[in-house]
Amino acid sequence: MSVPGNLLYTEEHEWVLVEEGTVLVGITDHAQGELGDIVDVQLFEVGVEFQKGQSIGTIDAVKATADLYAPVSGVIQEVNSDLPDGPDTLNQDPYGRGWIYRIRLTDPAEIDELMSPEDYEEHIDI
């Protein structure tokens, strides 16, 4: 399972790439592997505001349906519009073409609460 060193992580298996004032969010390689073949995603629209920990989307896989939890509080600035027609991108390239949201942070201090790559590796060692 790949855990890139330039990202931050959550217990619920989302990754966060910190940019200038915004973050890019997706699900980890581990998450897509656990879910199996992903067949559908339901995402929110640009402009939706949410708090950290809220469900900001649903991922349907053949084995289970999983919520996507907000890793930080913010406003959705951009949605990966390729995903609804190609949800299997989440399986094939979870850290690249499978990015899900670009989020404008409302509480940048929450970045400090995310997990380091080392901590996340430990977290997924079942």
Place this chain on the structure above:
Amino acid sequence: MPELIFEKSRPGAGSFTMATGGQDFGGLAPRCPSTLLREKAPALPELPEGEVVRHYVGLSTLNHHVDKDFYPLGSCTMKYNPKINDALALLPGFTALHPEQPEAEAQGALRLLVELGEGLCEVSGMDAVTLQPVAGAHGELTALFMIRAYHEARGHARRKVVIPDSAHGTNPASITMAGYEVVQVKSAPDGCMDLEALKAVLDEDTAAFMITNPNTVGIFERHIVEIIQLVHEAGALCYMDGANLNALLGIVRPGDLGFDIMHINLHKTFSVPHGGGGPGAGPLVVKERMAPYLPGPLPVRKGDAFGWQDAHPQSIGQVHAYFGNFGALVRAHAYLRRLGAQGLRRVAENAIINANYVRAALQDIYRLGFAGTPLHEVVFSAANQKKLGFKASHIAKRLLDFGMHAPTTYFPLIVPEALMVEPTETENRATLDRFIAAMRQIHQECVEGNPLLESAPNLTPVRKLDDVRAVKQPRLRWRPEAAGDASHTA
């Protein structure tokens, strides 16, 4: 795959005749509204009787069922269904009865309903019962409507229902359908309820707490009395999901623990045949304070005889046409009466012994979901095998090659790569040993990287399914106009 009976059909080969449009139906037609009368015969398949029999016997040999071999599907209690239950349910005094029959002509059936209800109350330690719900989830939904009525009668409807994160999926679904908000509490590291986490969410807006006991990892909630006390102190009601009642029969009565309301899956615990969707039965047993809200009418004793009593004015109303799945109730009653109190206790004891026999024989190679001694089912994690490159789904599918049904996989959600095994009390040691040997061989295959694991199931009538296509392009029904066309979907 064999042809469907519709595809086998040949015009004129049928062995029955049917009245068609324009006929009188024995004088009934003039009294039916014309919108309800058929104008042409239904498109039923046409085959001689012998071919019909062979068709269905053939299908039954392709299917897996508990009469064929071991069926350790955790949480489903796939025990042997005694055939005497079927024989009794087919007595003409039951099968020829009409639901509108006058009480005086249906005394036997009414007596059966009354005595079954009394038996279920005695087994569960409850005061009153409805036999109407026809599935566990139907019982849950009925109970939640009753819980709403209870709180509304006290002037405060309340909004939330609390469940543990190990709950059966039907629990949050029923809660949502009943219009409540689901509040999920994380389990403690031992797989049981976390008392502090529960305390943190209980408040004056909590309508009820729903829990399965033993819980979905098969472990008895040690703090259950304290949990129920906390819920009651918050003014909320305690609901027990009775899916795992097989572990408690004759040993623990949920009513004595303090539960207010519980459904009983007669098709699990009380040996009514199931699988493939029923017909099931999910009666609700309740404490006295919940009795006014029960659906009606209720079968009752009237002196030395039996009859119907209208629902209480506070009743939530009827939840099923007539009186539930009567045939299922007859089977459950036959099972209950033949076993008696002592027999029921032996059911639970042997179910617990069988599950722990399997646990002890496999826990050196399959990691336990949670440490400790479970009751009637054991949850393994295929975490060790996953490190070898094979998941719980590989193991489950490979097991089919041994002629046995797979355990429940990927549930409960709190155990990674879960394999949930419930042998039930009706399997003997030889069968359990055969299962254990198969599971050990499959582990060995994981170690060796045997290609049979990737291609499994290798010996079933239908081989490995394309899961993604099954989700995206399901063929749910046959349509005459598109016969033979694989592209149509429902």
